[in-house]
Amino acid sequence: MNIDWQAEAEAKTQELIEKTTHLIAIPSVYREAPGENAPFGNEIKDALEQVLTWGEERGFTVRNVDGYAGHLELEGISSDCVGILCHLDVVPAGTGWTYSPFGKSAEDGKIYGRGALDDKGPAIASFLALSIIKELKLPLKRSIRLILGTDEERNWGCMAHYFANEREPLAAFTPDANFPLITSEKGIIDGFISFSPLPPVPTAELTLHHIQSGEALNMVAAEAKAACTFSSKKTKEKALLLFEQRFAQEKGHIDMNGEVVTFHVEGVSAHGSIPSKGKNAAVLLCSFLRELPLSLAEQRFCETVEEGFGPGDGSGLGLQLTDEFSGGLTVNLGRISYSEAEGGDIGINIRYPVSFSKQEIMRQLLKAVADFNGTWKEYDHLAPHYVKAETKWVQTLSEVYERQTGEKGEALSTGGGTYARALEKGVAFGPLLPGRESRAHQSDEYMEIADLVKCTAIYAEAIYRLAVQQTLE
Numbered sequence: 455m456n457i458d459w460q461a462e463a464e465a466k467t468q469e470l471i472e473k474t475t476h477l478i479a480i481p482s483v484y485r486e487a488p489g490e491n492a493p494f495g496n497e498i499k500d501a502l503e504q505v506l507t508w509g510e511e512r513g514f515t516v517r518n519v520d521g522y523a524g525h526l527e528l529e530g531i532s533s534d535c536v537g538i539l540c541h542l543d544v545v546p547a548g549t550g551w552t553y554s555p556f557g558k559s560a561e562d563g564k565i566y567g568r569g570a571l572d573d574k575g576p577a578i579a580s581f582l583a584l585s586i587i588k589e590l591k592l593p594l595k596r597s598i599r600l601i602l603g604t605d606e607e608r609n610w611g612c613m614a615h616y617f618a619n620e621r622e623p624l625a626a627f628t629p630d631a632n633f634p635l636i637t638s639e640k641g642i643i644d645g646f647i648s649f650s651p652l653p654p655v656p657t658a659e660l661t662l663h664h665i666q667s668g669e670a671l672n673m674v675a676a677e678a679k680a681a682c683t684f685s686s687k688k689t690k691e692k693a694l695l696l697f698e699q700r701f702a703q704e705k706g707h708i709d710m711n712g713e714v715v716t717f718h719v720e721g722v723s724a725h726g727s728i729p730s731k732g733k734n735a736a737v738l739l740c741s742f743l744r745e746l747p748l749s750l751a752e753q754r755f756c757e758t759v760e761e762g763f764g765p766g767d768g769s770g771l772g773l774q775l776t777d778e779f780s781g782g783l784t785v786n787l788g789r790i791s792y793s794e795a796e797g798g799d800i801g802i803n804i805r806y807p808v809s810f811s812k813q814e815i816m817r818q819l820l821k822a823v824a825d826f827n828g829t830w831k832e833y834d835h836l837a838p839h840y841v842k843a844e845t846k847w848v849q850t851l852s853e854v855y856e857r858q859t860g861e862k863g864e865a866l867s868t869g870g871g872t873y874a875r876a877l878e879k880g881v882a883f884g885p886l887l888p889g890r891e892s893r894a895h896q897s898d899e900y901m902e903i904a905d906l907v908k909c910t911a912i913y914a915e916a917i918y919r920l921a922v923q924q925t926l927e
């Protein structure tokens with residue numbers, strides 16, 4: 455059967471715009487106060503119920519799993535299913551918007567608003583993809599499910615609950631990252647290296663009160679500061695001069711408050727999965743502090759920060775590992791603090807290649823931490839996610855993408871964590887085409903309408919082919 459998927463998708467453009475903007479206008483940000491069947495707040499409940507209602511109106515079988523997640527199903531001969539996984543929750547609006555984040559703004563060929571790209575636009579594209587298959591009355595070997603999660607932006611509690619109640623699709627994709635497709639995602643370890651407080655040993659020349667830098671473990675620390683009191687005038691003058699020389703290029707400034715001198719350094723923020731894209735303010739500051747006559751413990755702390763975590767590639771920890779599927783291990787220094795009373799803390803985010811085990815990484819990390827005289831506390835771990843790019847169903851996604859866009863459909867790897875990790879056999883597949891700007895989680899988030907139409911066409915053909923092809927292996 456020859457189906458013009460692009461024409462089918464184009465015929466649904468008006469509905470695509472209406473439903474996406476309608477959904478954006480429901481501010482489905484996580485709220486603390488859970489209600490009846492609203493574990494993540496009433497707005498998220500409303501968003502989920504809205505899409506399920508549209509599903510019912512269109513004649514899909516729908517299920518709401520206790521307000522955590524839900525699905526629309528198009529039944530096949532077999533009850534085995536293939537799936538698309540989207541999420542209906544969004545991050546808060548934040549500031550700096552030209553358009554209304556929860557308005558109904560569609561102009562210049564774009565839909566603006568929180569969730570336009572991440573992930574409400576793609577959820578509606580997927581909904582319409584299923585609608586096209588239904589309206590064409592195409593016979594299906596397997597059932598097709600559009601699974602709707604509602605806690606992606608926090609900790610995926612939606613998926614844990616959903617899959618405790620519903621079976622896993624045999625194969626699935628999530629439109630929550632980039633095209634062509636992402637089959638390999640690095641393992642992620644978050645944690646802190648702590649140094650116990652030592653009795654203050656002010657050197658004859660200065661007292662270091664505290665060092666502080668960074669906010670989140672998965673962001674390159676963009677700002678850092680250290681407060682000192684100098685007992686030697688000469689040392690103070692030398693320090694001020696050195697700071698000015700060092701930070702003539704970089705951004706830095708000094709605050710004087712009575713006897714206390716605070717050094718401020720500004721770096722460049724970047725996502726923790728690509729530390730080499732940023733400039734770590736904590737590392738810049740500690741590198742400067744090492745030039746001052748600090749106590750031994752303070753020296754050691756600054757040395758550990760600079761030499762252990764300055765290089766973002768793990769070499770400072772003996773962890774310079776790489777593999778062909780996912781590239782090199784990265785280490786991001788996200789947060790540090792140091793004070794006489796509390797001791798020191800270094801918060802890091804490690805992303806390791808898929809062919810290494812957590813045990814292998816931890817063995818070497820703990821050795822390095824012991825060498826630094828610190829102790830390790832794990833905060834979070836996400837196992838690597840990997841689906842073989844040669845598998846039949848993954849090949850099908852590549853082929854569909856290539857035919858519909860004329861671009862190469864090569865599988866990609868990421869250090870990020872996509873929603874595909876919620877699935878055993880899942881990959882991320884779109885919605886962002888190569889070269890497009892992503893304003894996800896930022897002001898004036900948008901999605902090009904033509905791209906959403908293209909997504910509808912790609913998702914319709916892709917999920918249809920997964921539902922009918924002989925084997926998925």
Ligand SMILES: [Zn+2]
Pocket residue numbers: 541572573606630
């Ligand atoms: Zn998302």
